[in-house]
Amino acid sequence: MNRFLLLLVFFVSQICVGQTGGRIITKQGQVSFFSHTSVEDIEATNNQVLNIVDFSSGEVAISMLMRAFVFKKALMQEHFNESYIESDIYPKCSFEGKILDLEQPLPAEQTKLIKGLVTIHGVSKELEIKTKIENNENKISFSGTFNLQVADFKIKIPPIVAGNISKTIEVNFRFEEYLPYEN
Numbered sequence: 001m002n003r004f005l006l007l008l009v010f011f012v013s014q015i016c017v018g019q020t021g022g023r024i025i026t027k028q029g030q031v032s033f034f035s036h037t038s039v040e041d042i043e044a045t046n047n048q049v050l051n052i053v054d055f056s057s058g059e060v061a062i063s064m065l066m067r068a069f070v071f072k073k074a075l076m077q078e079h080f081n082e083s084y085i086e087s088d089i090y091p092k093c094s095f096e097g098k099i100l101d102l103e104q105p106l107p108a109e110q111t112k113l114i115k116g117l118v119t120i121h122g123v124s125k126e127l128e129i130k131t132k133i134e135n136n137e138n139k140i141s142f143s144g145t146f147n148l149q150v151a152d153f154k155i156k157i158p159p160i161v162a163g164n165i166s167k168t169i170e171v172n173f174r175f176e177e178y179l180p181y182e183n
Contacts (some may be wrong), residue, residue, distance in 0.1 A: 024140060029175035031064060033148075035166040041078060042165065044069040049143070051175040055106070057100040060114055064095055073105060079133040084155050093120045099131070106135040121153045141176040 006022040029049035035042040039124040048068040052061045071077040086171045097116015114129045148169045150157065157165050 022056070023052060023054045023179045024179065026175040026177045029062070029173065031171065031173045033069075033134045033172070034170045036170075037164055037166050042071070043150050044071045044077070044080065046070070049173075049175070053099075053140075053142070055102070055104070058102040060095070060097050060099060062140065064093050065091055067091065078116060084157065089119045093118070095119075095127075097127075097129075099133075102133075106133070106140070108136065109134050110116055116177040118148075120148070123153045125152050138180065141174065143172075143174040145170060145172045147171070 011112050026136065027050055029051045030045060030065050031045050031049050041111055046064050046068045047070075049062060053059070063155040066085050067081055069077070069080065071080065095116055095118045097114045100113045100115055102112060103110050105156055111134060112131055115126050116129075117129060118127050119125075127146065129144055129146045134141045134143075140147040145146060150165070150167055150170055
């Protein structure tokens with residue numbers, strides 16, 4: 001499986017071309033989440049997110065390992081992986097979607113909806129995510145914030161800690177890719 005992913009990354013990186021009409025790949029995008037309750041705040045960041053965007057079709061694909069989320073407290077990270085997300089059973093989160101009404105050529109900045117299917121904990125759910133797309137000289141970035149409902153993904157929270165974890169989780173993302181210079 002790892003060889004397949006490596007081959008995919010190599011293949012896609014070979015076809016990454018200019019700012020429009022091609023594909024870009026971000027190998028180290030960032031996704032973070034935040035849960036706020038009156039008892040405690042929980043937050044984690046994942047800096048190992050693979051993002052592929054095809055500008056000719058507007059298609060987007062994102063994949064990340066759930067174990068790559070880093071928490072401030074090691075015990076939270078352990079509970080997240082073992083008890084809630086069950087990373088041994090459901091190791092990845094993925095998103096496949098399409099940027100709606102993508103402007104071409106890419107302007108310096110545009111905000112668009114990306115509509116697609118997110119899969120977490122073995123459950124898929126359709127989402128529409130408001131995304132800011134920036135095109136600054138030799139760098140393209142995507143960023144945004146959206147909310148997920150824990151119950152939508154059949155994540156079981158034991159009653160004893162239910163007050164510690166929000167039912168709604170705020171998710172933030174940022175993907176940046178420096179483009180090759182064209183002569």
